[in-house]
Amino acid sequence: MMLSRVAERLFWSARYLERVENTARLVSVYDELLFDLPKDIEITWYNLIEIISGEEEFEQRYKVKDERNVVKFLLADDTNPSSILSSLKMVKENIRTTRDVVPGEMWELICELDLYATQNIKQGINRSGRHMFLNTLIEGCQKIIGLLAGTMSRDSGWHFLIMGRYLERADMNTRILDAATSLITQSAADQGLHLDQVIWSKVLKSQSGYLDYRRSVRTSITGAKVVNFLLNDPFLPRTLTYCVEQIKIAASQLPHAGQGIASLLERLKNNEYTIHSSKDINDKFSEYLNDIQVDIIKLTEQITDNWFQFHPENTA
């Protein structure tokens, strides 16, 4: 038995917590990426704003698209509803109102994490302390996920958390692939090979997939292989296939999951887009990723409709 409102808040708290971690990972990897690229390659911090589709909000606030503003926007700004601080506030507010269904320590951990982030935000914005700051945040998120894994009952509340987490993760996964694709397609042909290697290995690292890729793909890093790996590998817990499968399992445990969800998930899972070589990482692929994004939005709507908007006719 679970209130629709509580289910909705759990779902969003998991999404926002995942967003905190993903944003921290993204900034962290970008930091490194810019160190490793040859100076003549033009990659700007502003790409990060494009990845999270934050252009409009960013430009309302800032004129200069430099590192400081981008990082501030992603980490600290309250005008950006997806910034790390905003997301943490959302997790906190959602958990504050659902404390009764999550393990007691969850509230303490999220308060602690929010406090840390707020008090040390300057470290994140200045480059010297950034790595440490982001790492602590990622660890904080992992701690909460670990707490839930170790102590939370696998009842409906759990399934809503799982759906929220993997939906957000799938969303970020495809956004990062899309961003990498546009970097590659925009760069000059003569820079191709070297850039390819640097970018795709960073993409793997952003998804904690670098070592797994090394172990399971066992060849050099190429765009085509990385893309296939991050979309289709069934074992790495950050690939699209894995995320969709988790959502599917969770949804099937809930009352009246219905056909709407099943067919959407099926479509996301049977992703048949084939990438044979680096040539296939092009605008068409970008469109395909865009279609996936649209399906993810539809999935959120379907979840909302199924469980969060109360229909009196769905009697128990």
Add this chain to the structure above:
Amino acid sequence: METMSSNYQSGDFFDELIDAKQQARPPAQQLLGYLDSLSEDELETRRLMAEATIQEMGISFTVYTEEGNIDRAWPFDIIPRIISAADWRIAEQGLKQRLTALNLFIDDLYHDQNVIKDGIIPEHVIKDSKNFRPECIGISPAHGVWAHICGTDLVRAEDGEFYVLEDNLRVPSGVSYMLENRAITKRVLPELFEKDRIQPIGSYPSQLFDTLASLSPRDIEEPEIVVLTPGIYNSAYFEHAFLAQQMGTELVEGSDLFVDSDDCVYMKTINGPERVDVIYRRIDDLFLDPEAFDSESVLGVPGLMRAWRKGNVALANAPGAGVADDKVVYAYVPDIIRYYLKEEPILKNVKTYLCEEPDQRAYVLENLDKLVVKPANESGGYGMLVGPHSTKKEQALFAELITKHPRNYIAQPTLKLSTAPTLISKGSLEPRHLDLRPFILQGKDIYVTAGGLTRVAMKKGSLVVNSSQGGGSKDTWIVETEEL
């Protein structure tokens, strides 16, 4: 040797921990001995530990200000307030006696009104009470009990005796802070829990659950109990969530519930509607049901009163229970106890002047600089005049208010509230005034918390203990000193 406790000057009030000869009272001996064994730095470390614990545990309360609502960390003093078990046994009996009588009184008011017919309390007192609800006449809640959860404010005066300051029978809050204060103290002063025999308080949530379950209109094994909160912007939201979690019940907002055409209450779940049996409501009467009371209320549930009147759902506390926490009714409580129970009141009332009685009003108006004037129906320490701390202008304003609406005001002598040592700055204990709010539960059975929530006025000389107005709190220990 100079120690922290020997430097402590208790002043001319009754001090909870130290007697007139500057010796530790028996139940406080362990504590004071222990504090003296700590260095200033060590004590400061403990204080900081408490502060950090409060932040980590997210213990907060909301203050309403003109700039919006602020979530503040719970103000807490690490030095516990200690009461001997022997003293407490008497207070406990007195509190049970008082709530039993008050519930008989409320039930009588909504039925035969014998208490009025027999001349114990004048009819106009009830008729003019803001909290008397004609909608409740003729209703018979389970066990004849209307006020299931009661927070009674006690003070100790200079004679060392407990007096009842007021009864809170509507939606009293603070019990979660009582429990959290204990949790913090266990982390900060763990050594003392090994030495002292401190009565545990942790069973409150299960007592509350049992009380609520005993009200279920359906005789089923697992009645559906919910805590109804006005939502996150309420100053006691933390407590609502805390209690729901501790009891394992749902925390609901008005919009989570609806009353169907069968006049039963349901909550909206991912499975569809689920019938609700008992609602521990933490919203005021007038917001409960826009159909019955305030039609603008978005906090309540349309049709809730209908469902309650039909006996399809229990509300705790029952609507209309607040009639007995009117401060004019308060003055009659000793007579009410004698009338219903044929017993002498165990706990004393504070001398109370009713401004609607001409003689008493005249006395009040002449002595505004010495008395505390309180509105009859407010809570939270708002709208009060503390005579000795007031200006001539404030007194004139109250004289005008009292003359215009005498029924709305009562006055009491300024009490010499007891004090207890409070850590004010590093290594320095100073006396601060305090009160005590124990919680009493009545359903099928009756239960009193061991101790309660001690609130302390952190400002020197201040008598205002409300957390919304700069008050703090302490853990409260009931300590057994006699050999068992």
